[in-house]
Amino acid sequence: EAGVTQFPSHSVIEKGQTVTLRCDPISGHDNLYWYRRVMGKEIKFLLHFVKESKQDESGMPNNRFLAERTGGTYSTLKVQPAELEDSGVYFCASSQLLGNEQFFGPGTRLTVL
Amino acid sequence: AQSVTQLDSQVPVFEEAPVELRCNYSSSVSVYLFWYVQYPNQGLQLLLKYLSGSTLVKGINGFEAEFNKSQTSFHLRKPSVHISDTAEYFCAVSEHYQLIWGAGTKLIIKP
Numbered sequence: 001e002a003g004v005t006q007f008p009s010h011s012v013i014e015k016g017q018t019v020t021l022r023c024d025p026i027s028g029h030d031n032l033y034w035y036r037r038v039m040g041k042e043i044k045f046l047l048h049f050v051k052e053s054k055q056d057e058s059g060m061p062n063n064r065f066l067a068e069r070t071g072g073t074y075s076t077l078k079v080q081p082a083e084l085e086d087s088g089v090y091f092c093a094s095s096q097l098l099g100n101e102q103f104f105g106p107g108t109r110l111t112v113l
Numbered sequence: 114a115q116s117v118t119q120l121d122s123q124v125p126v127f128e129e130a131p132v133e134l135r136c137n138y139s140s141s142v143s144v145y146l147f148w149y150v151q152y153p154n155q156g157l158q159l160l161l162k163y164l165s166g167s168t169l170v171k172g173i174n175g176f177e178a179e180f181n182k183s184q185t186s187f188h189l190r191k192p193s194v195h196i197s198d199t200a201e202y203f204c205a206v207s208e209h210y211q212l213i214w215g216a217g218t219k220l221i222i223k224p
Contacts, residue, residue: 004156033211042117043203043214056211091157098210104149106156 002026004105006092012111018080021108025074025094032075033095033102034067038088046090049075050098061086082112115140115208119215126194127223134189134218136178136204145207146187148178151217152200160202163187174198196222 005024013019025032034046046065047057051072060067064083069075079086089109093102116139126132138144148160161172168180178189187204199222204215 031210035212035214042216043205043212045211045213048210059211093157101147101159101162102212103159104157 004092004094004103006090006105006108008108009106010109010111012113013082014113015084016081018078019082019110021077021079021090021092021110023075023077023092023105025092026096026103029094029096029103030072031095031098031102032069033093034075034077035091035093036088037091037107038085043091046077079110082110084112086110087112115144115206115213117204117206117213117215119204119218121218122216123219123221125221125223128196129193131192132190132194132198132220134202134204134220136187136189136215138185138187138204138206138213140185140206140208146178146180147205147207147212148172148176148187148189149203149205150200151203157203160189194220194222196224198222 007022011019030051032049035043037043045059048055049069052069066078089107091107092105095102118137146163149157150160151157161170163170163180171177176191201217201219203217205212
């Protein structure tokens, strides 16, 4: 069974540019989560999808971040325009049932210069 | 809101020595508790979890953790560490569906 995959593994962009991160969850997992770890700080929840619906986006930092999950399969997280403080590692996770173990992808390391 | 405290940002330990990584959480209500590990250049991997039942939970790679409700703790232990245990370890608590994380503890194995 394939695990959670994320693309790209690394992204280096300049302030003001746009970046789109992609996450492919484990097949059959309705729940998809995005988390972020800014350098030196805790991993923070960003949002949660159940299938294609956003259940909770309370952790999204501001309106420069847009997450989608069209069709309830893969998800994208777009940052537009990127700011320096957006640098960090963005993790995606999926789970079959709510409250169950979340399986994590390898993360995307975003560097905004 | 829940919070998770990992007091030690780094724990150096000699190879084959025992280790304990500490984790305390804020809530006294029923919680699900997790330890995740991130090996160098890899993603987060579940080490073990407590959902209910026995307070002593065994995980992968010889790790175990004990849930202590009265002390709101979920410390991670291993009786003898190996160089391959070099990683960052994260304690997390599940609040509804999202995970609330500690700051992480880097386990440094000294030869």
